[in-house]
Amino acid sequence: MKTSRRLGLIMILTGAALWGLSGPMIQWLFEHTGLTSGNFLVVRLLIAGLTILCFLFLSKKDIFSIWKLPKQWMQLIIFAVLGMLGAQYAFIEAIRVSNAVTATLFQFLGPVLITIYVAIQNRKWPSSTKMMAVIVAILGIYFLITNGSIENVMLSKQGIVFGILTMLGFTFYTLHPVSLIKRWGTMVIIGWGMFIGGVVLFIFNRQFSFHQLAKTLTVGTFSMLMLIILSGTASFLLYIGSLKYLSATETSILSSIEPLVAAIISIVWLNESFGLFQLLGGACIIAAVVFLTMPKREKFETKFEKTKQVF
Template sequence: MTVQVSNRAKGLMMVITGAALWGLSGIAAQVLFQEKQITAQWLVVVRMMMAGSALLLFAVCKWMTIFSIWRDGKSIVRLLLFGLIGMLGVQYTYFASIATGNAAIATLLQYLAPVYVVLYDIVAKRHRPAKEVMLAVILALLGTFLLITNGSTGELKVPLASVGWGILSGIALAFYTLSSAQMLKKWDSIIIVGWGMVIGGGGMCLVFPPFPLPEAVRWDEETWLLILFVVVFGTLFAFLLFVESIRYLSPAESSVLSSVEPLSSIIASIAFLHVPFSLFQAIGAVCVIATVFLLSSKKEKQLSQPT
């Protein structure tokens, strides 16, 4: 007896699996940084170059013309900015936040990106924010406060460096989102992200070449397996699953369901790395995740309105 899976169910499984893999890759990176002495710079270069090249190869296998974008003057400038500032900025600041703190907090701080995008939109278009937006901003601020202080103003529960890198990661992700918007109208997301990773990784190579391999690192079997997981499952497969899910779900639904990423990171941090996560921090995490639901719900309403 064969069980038929609906297209919607396929989309749900894809986006949840992809988001969970993204979250778990942060945990793998934390182990590499704190137990194997891998540096954030080295992992960023390897992750971006390998995953970016694999995405472009995947695009070629799907008969996409990956070099056409380089014959469009405006797209070249946008692609270079996207790769060197957006993509590289997101990757490095996120990993730096993990290296100086932990994956759960780093992921949640990066998850504030939709709030930055909305605030930029309000300032750029000079319009009065809706009630849902104001509530989302308040929840984001409250959530961030609880995450880094555990409800006490006396001391930070998260290293200041990790908080700073995490906030920069959210801002970089906001830039990443905004800078890719125009290109996505003309080019496939696999091509944009693939080239963005190669460009960003190539730029990073000039400053932090990955070879020869760092001598201080414990190059055992576990180290290589964790690197493979970050590159293949936590980057390549995660992105492809998320992109494919949009064929069966609306972009707003995919955005909301991607909240599995910080949840999986939190659960794995507690279960495998024994990272303490208090009640107030849990409330803060709920506040941050709730902002995505609010903002995605508002976007869905706007998209459904007749024009």
């Protein structure tokens, strides 16, 4: 295995593991503090956004030109508020009212919605493989919510609502900034998206107070808050960095360890318990997303034919 490819694999697996770990860490923080989702997100988005922007600025990257073009910065603000802030808030609330594993699995369903959206946009049915993956994902959601019995719903109404909003938020988060990222780069858009989202939430979250935040946190819980921010930012940077050495398909498939890590950490550390059908539902969702992110069969066959010709 080439050194560059090995480095890419290490980066994506480490990044995915860190993101999977961040969910249980956030759950622990809520269980041990009176911190609200809004207050947590103000701190997380502002610090992470500023960290990325400062890193880019010190690396002599152009981070301000986007503000010279009204159409571009308007799209950026829409992404920051509805995509970055909206998706993050729904995800954090889903953790607060249910648990880290459930929130991570709902987030992981983004590719399923994207597949449906693309099919509607193109007015064309997805391939049989993708249709099967969508059906398996829907079955996984059913098992996750009901544990196999419609009369025994395991999630609260709030958990279901914020789970669905998480799925919708991360779908929008993925689709909306495509043209912005092509022009300005991923890190510039994500950095500004985090910072703007944090500023908007700070302005409209009247309950936020740095003094109150300081009273709420102890040395231990403040350390956990900083660790969550650090691991989340590192996870993103590792994911982006791995794309230099691996294809987007490979990184998408390998990132499927996120909910697995979240589940293991939650069971071992937080003493969470899951029903057999809920675990089956999680496995269905992961399998469905892996199939959806695999290359098209035609491309595989073309590559296979070319390989045969070489030999």
